[in-house]
Amino acid sequence: MQQSYQFTADDADIILRTPESKLFRVHKSILSIASSVFKDMLAVPQSPSEPTKEDECGLPAVDVYDSAEDLEVLLRMIYPVAFPPIADLNTLSNAFIILDKYHTVGLQERLKPLLVSPPFLTTDPMRVYAIACRWGFKVEAAIAAPYASAIGISTFTCVEDMRYISGLDYHRMALLAQERREIGRGEILNKPATCRYCPQSFYDNFRPRLVERLLVGSEMFRDFGACMEVCFEVAKETENKHGAANCTHGRSHLEQFVISLAKSLQNMPTGQNAAA
Structure with a gap:
């Protein structure tokens, strides 16, 4: 991602460290306001991190188990910085997952219009429908349904998302197609x-x-x-x-x-x- 903000602020008061050992210098107050999970996590006393080239200030560190890419999408939605560029459904699907994981409030609403945007509806409508069904987005599922019924479930190759289409959802789509x-x-x-x-x-x-x-x-x-x-x-x-x-x-x-x-x-x- 090529945004100017790099999560290396001098006034940060905690570090999030991903499995790839990428460090995000962030602010407890911002994370706690945006996410109840972060609020509870950061309420636990943290040990100082070991000094590294990226961090020489000995800030407290928290290990997270999200990929650096997914965590950066989450942080860019929490912080008042440029909206994260999401150009494919893999990134978008992962964004919904991590927003749900950290119990953020209202941020999923910002991504719903992107889910049913023309590039995704026309290239992979079945997956758009599956993602909408997974998270209970009724309006977005209804928008995707005619596109998905036109293509047919036989073209659906993402098994991970397919499991979230219930039998009832699939039956409704089949009736719509007919x-x-x-x-x-x-x-x-x-x-x-x-x-x-x-x-x-x-x-x-x-x-x-x-x-x-x-x-x-x-x-x-x-x-x-x-x-x-x-x-x-x-x-x-x-x-x-x-x-x-x-x-x-x-x-x-x-x-x-x-x-x-x-x-x-x-x-x-x-x-x-x-x-x-």
């Missing part, structure tokens, strides 16, 4: 074309292929833009194989159909009860 597929299939196959002069044969070929791409493929209902992109890709493939959809009014009616369909799919059930 409901969304049924509604989506009906929307795609039955939504009327906007122009009665457009070749019906085009839509007869276009609709089944679109069902396959959106309901079986990994792009299913990711977001409005992704849905639109897939629709136009399938339209182009259909035109190349079976002929164009253009009528005397040009291509605009196909575009209107695709936009209307994408909006309908975007408004399908989102799983507000997927982790109740």
Whole structure:
């Protein structure tokens, strides 16, 4: 981590020492306010640390059993310094664990928006859902549920997080996936074309292929833009194989159909009860 604050303050009154022998010179008052665990831990008299190159003042030292990376994330959330950079779900999951371990108050709330941010939702929604279920984050689980149901549990490779998805949570997600597929299939196959002069044969070929791409493929209902992109890709493939959809009014009616369909799919059930 490249933040300017390095936990080497001259006015620190205690040292936290990790298994890697990394030393964090910190302040009892700040730790005690943020964490009841630190408060109880620091109430016990500590022996002076042995002088080292990093510390020559003989401050009391406390050995902790958290990695230096995890402890630094915790301290950066406790201290009034720059928010810790969390670029992957491993770091984020560990952050929730250590915040819970030290009984910090309110700090998990700061990380919830990050958990359901687009980079994580689109790349690993099943794990986002699992983490939300683990900590009882109902709103975040509901946000992740449609993304996770689109991908499917067969792609879930993190066994450690998977154990926190209860049978009930998984059943709810399976029901959501089934409901969304049924509604989506009906929307795609039955939504009327906007122009009665457009070749019906085009839509007869276009609709089944679109069902396959959106309901079986990994792009299913990711977001409005992704849905639109897939629709136009399938339209182009259909035109190349079976002929164009253009009528005397040009291509605009196909575009209107695709936009209307994408909006309908975007408004399908989102799983507000997927982790109740």
